[in-house]
Amino acid sequence: MLIDGKKIAAEVKAEIAARVRQLVASGNRPPHLAAILVGHDGASETYVANKVKACHECGFRSTLIRFDSDVTQTALLDAISGLNSNPDIDGFIVQLPLPPQIDEQAIVEAIDYRKDVDGFHPINVGRLALGLPCYVSATPQGIALLLERYGIATEGKHCVVLGRSNIVGRPTAALLMQKSYPGNCTVTVCHSATEHLEQITRMADILIAAIGVPHFVKPEMVKPGAVVIDVGTTRLPSKLTHSGWKLHGDVDFDSVAPLCSAISPVPGGVGPMTIASLMLNTLLAATGEVYPKR
16 A cells, blocks of 8 residues: 555545634634745755645645855844744744754754644654654654554554654654554664664554665565555755656555555655644644744
C-alpha cells in the first residue's frame, strides 16, 4: 500500500478550511500565520512558498518577513519580539537553517512558546515528552496523522526511528510512545553510533527513516510486512527535471517497497503532511485549543 501524503494533506487542509469558515461566520477573524525567511536558499524559498500557499487554501492570513543573509542576530531577535507581542499574529515560524552568524537555538528559544506552531521551543518539546498539551513538531505530527488516517496499528508495535534530530527523530519517538493512538509503541531510536543497525531495523514493525542519507535503507534492513515512513528530503542534481534537482528519500524505494505492507514515497509522503500539520497548529493557536489566546 502506498501512503499518499498529498491526499491526506489535502483532506486535512479541507477540514481546517471548513473550520475557519465557521469561525469567520461566527464573527471571529481568520487565523494569522507569519514566517521569517532569512537569505535566498532555494529549498527554504520553496518551503515557505508552499506554506504561504497552504495558508491561502485554509483561509488563513499570512505574513512573510524577509531578511538578507547578512542580518544580525539582534535584528532577528527584534523581529521575533515584535511578533511575540503582536496580538494579531496567532503563530509564526522562523525558517531554518539560518546563516552561520546566527545562533539557531537562541532564535528558537526567543519565540513565545504559545506562538511556536513549529513545535521547536524547549517548552513544547518538554511538554511533548511528558505527554502534556503542546504544539507537536510539524513533521512528527504529520507522521502520526498518516499512521492514523491509514488505520495502521501502532499499539504494542515495535517502532524503530532512524535519526535523533531535535526536529524529527527525538519528538517522533516521544510522540509514538504516548498512551494514545497513534502511539503506545515500543520505540527504539538508532543513530550513527548504533551497533548492529541492520539487526535492529529488521525487528521493526514500523520503520521511520529520518537519517538524512539518501537511499540509506536497503531491503536487508526491512522486515517483510513492515510499515516504512520515509522522512528524507535530500536534493540531488538531476538532468531529468526542469529545476535541475530531484528530491530523494532515505529509503531505496524501488527495492524496499515490494517488502512493505505500507510505505510513504518521496516526494508526496511526509512533506505535504508537515505543512498540513503546521496549518493545524496555527488553527489551534488561533482558537486557544492548546494554550489560551493571549
